[in-house]
Amino acid sequence: MNHQSEKGMTFIVKTVTKLTLGFILLYGIYITFNGHDAPGGGFAGGVIVALALVHVMLAFGKEASLKLLSARTLRLFMATAAILFLYGIFKGYPKAIFGNEFILPLSEMIIVSVGLFVIFIALVLVPKSDKRSE
Amino acid sequence: MIEINILLVFMIAAALIAVQVKDLLSSVIGIGAVGIGLSMAFLVMKAPDLAIMQLVVEILSLIILIRATIRKDLPFSTSGRWAFNTISTIIFLILFLVFAYLSFANIHTFGNPAIKTSQEYLSHVQGKAANLNIVESIMLRYRAVDTLGEASVLFAVVIGVLAIARRAWRRDGAE
Amino acid sequence: MITYFLCLVLFSIGLFCAVRKRNIIKIIIGIGIMEYAVNLFFILIGYRAQGRSPILARDQAITNIVDPLPQAVALTAIVIGLAVMLMLVALAIRIYERYGTFDITKINRLKE
Numbered sequence: 001m002n003h004q005s006e007k008g009m010t011f012i013v014k015t016v017t018k019l020t021l022g023f024i025l026l027y028g029i030y031i032t033f034n035g036h037d038a039p040g041g042g043f044a045g046g047v048i049v050a051l052a053l054v055h056v057m058l059a060f061g062k063e064a065s066l067k068l069l070s071a072r073t074l075r076l077f078m079a080t081a082a083i084l085f086l087y088g089i090f091k092g093y094p095k096a097i098f099g100n101e102f103i104l105p106l107s108e109m110i111i112v113s114v115g116l117f118v119i120f121i122a123l124v125l126v127p128k129s130d131k132r133s134e
Numbered sequence: 135m136i137e138i139n140i141l142l143v144f145m146i147a148a149a150l151i152a153v154q155v156k157d158l159l160s161s162v163i164g165i166g167a168v169g170i171g172l173s174m175a176f177l178v179m180k181a182p183d184l185a186i187m188q189l190v191v192e193i194l195s196l197i198i199l200i201r202a203t204i205r206k207d208l209p210f211s212t213s214g215r216w217a218f219n220t221i222s223t224i225i226f227l228i229l230f231l232v233f234a235y236l237s238f239a240n241i242h243t244f245g246n247p248a249i250k251t252s253q254e255y256l257s258h259v260q261g262k263a264a265n266l267n268i269v270e271s272i273m274l275r276y277r278a279v280d281t282l283g284e285a286s287v288l289f290a291v292v293i294g295v296l297a298i299a300r301r302a303w304r305r306d307g308a309e
Numbered sequence: 310m311i312t313y314f315l316c317l318v319l320f321s322i323g324l325f326c327a328v329r330k331r332n333i334i335k336i337i338i339g340i341g342i343m344e345y346a347v348n349l350f351f352i353l354i355g356y357r358a359q360g361r362s363p364i365l366a367r368d369q370a371i372t373n374i375v376d377p378l379p380q381a382v383a384l385t386a387i388v389i390g391l392a393v394m395l396m397l398v399a400l401a402i403r404i405y406e407r408y409g410t411f412d413i414t415k416i417n418r419l420k421e
Contacts, residue, residue: 031186037266039182039364041273043284043388047190054197082289089282104274104281111285115292116194119395122299123402124201135312135358142315149319149342153326158334165338172345179352180362180375184383188348191391195341202398203334223329227321234317244312245358252378256371268363268374272381284388291392295399 009059017059024052032109033102042105046112053117062121074114081110135245137178145171162199166192183269312353320346333401333411337394344390348383355379 032045057065084107145168152164169192176185242248249256255272273281323346326339355376363377401411408416 035267036270036274039186039267041183041187041267041270041384043384044183044186044190047187047194051190051194054194078292082285085282085285089278104278108281108285111288115288118292119295119399120198122295123198123395123399138312138353139315142312142319145345146315146319146322149322152338152342153322153330153335158332161335161338165341168342168345172349175349176352179356180360181352181380181383182362182364184348184352184380184387187384187387191387195391195394198395198398199334199337202402220329223325227325230324231314231317231321235314238310238313241313241354244310244353245356247355247357247376249355249357249376252376255378256374266365268365268377269380269384272377273384277381280385284385287389287392291395294396298399298403 013059017055021052021056024055025049028052028109028113032105035105042108043112045105046109047116049109049113050116050120053113054120057117057120066121069117074118077110077114078118081107081114085111135178138175141171141175141178145175158203159200162196162203165199166196169196181269183267313350316346316350316353319349331413333404333413336413337397337401340397341390341394344386344393348386348390351379351383351386 028045028048030045031040031048032042035041035045053065053069056068084103088103088107148164148167148171152161152168155161155164169188173185173188173192176182176188255276256268258276320343323339323342323344326342327336328339330336330339355378357373357375360373360375363374363380365371404416405411410416
């Protein structure tokens with residue numbers, strides 16, 4: 001298990017992940033932006049995007065996925081989404097001429113996906129990487 | 135509505151399995167079955183938003199629970215006053231169910247809701263709104279500050295989990 | 310009426326698991342079952358027989374619709390439930406690293 005979580009899974013899983021990652025991300029974005037006419041919304045789309053990232057990390061291991069999304073990138077996404085969300089809230093939904101019904105689901109999706117991915121990294125990989133020294 | 139009763143019986147059976155089975159991995163899979171049944175129940179109850187949400191949330195929490203509990207031990211002991219505590223808990227639950235059943239006389243019967251509070255939202259949703267999904271319209275239009283609180287809960291959870299599971303914290307604080 | 314009662318039976322199963330079990334993971338599972346039952350009870354309260362789901366077509370009158378407000382409330386409650394479950398799992402992992410067990414009756418010593 002430890003060897004697997006460092007190096008990732010087998011060749012078959014990696015190939016299937018490469019093939020399906022784009023479709024999962026596209027489906028998450030579709031759920032997000034179609035949410036105001038059909039079932040869906042920012043949170044569900046964000047969880048789907050987070051599941052795609054988790055999929056990559058389970059298949060390729062910790063190093064490859066953190067090379068794809070470094071800690072600086074995650075922090076940048078999170079801060080940008082928080083500022084966008086505050087902007088959307090304080091501007092007010094009904095008064096918006098253009099773009100506010102676009103901004104709120106987008107920022108919520110980024111917050112949810114990045115936050116859940118960070119929580120997954122913290123819960124799964126950090127306690128495994130350091131052992132008790134006592 | 136016989137479908138929702140069948141789904142509820144399925145969920146109760148899966149919950150009993152999840153509670154009583156000894157293997158932790160089987161227990162986690164049992165709660166996964168309860169979640170999938172709940173998603174189907176939302177779909178039968180005409181709430182497709184909640185069905186999508188429950189399905190994806192269930193998958194994520196299942197992954198995290200499995201990764202957290204795999205290859206861990208399982209203590210099971212019947213020491214102490216095991217029989218007395220169990221019987222008193224069951225008596226308490228039976229009393230709870232009896233009084234809850236008596237209190238059902240005060241709410242409306244199943245299938246005839248008194249839509250009072252939503253009437254205000256529904257009267258506004260038709261004219262100027264561009265949203266066709268009324269639930270999303272209520273979430274983002276009338277209760278947007280509520281959504282802000284939801285997002286801030288997520289930020290708080292990220293900070294809390296990172297503070298709990300951090301490496302340097304243990305080196306400085308614990309020993 | 311039997312539907313409400315079955316939903317409460319599900320709730321009481323979760324309550325029994327959270328009160329009576331000794332394993333932390335079992336307690337988390339019990340809390341999760343209680344949360345599921347409460348979310349389902351919200352939706353059962355707002356259900357109308359032969360009602361339509363609250364997704365409209367364009368320029369359609371609102372008639373015979375299920376109550377959308379409990380759905381919006383439960384949508385928030387699911388998010389909070391996920392957050393609570395993640396926090397509890399983080400605490401359980403830390404307790405397992407510290408004490409080497411999930412049994413709550415053995416987690417009673419102070420620091421030595």
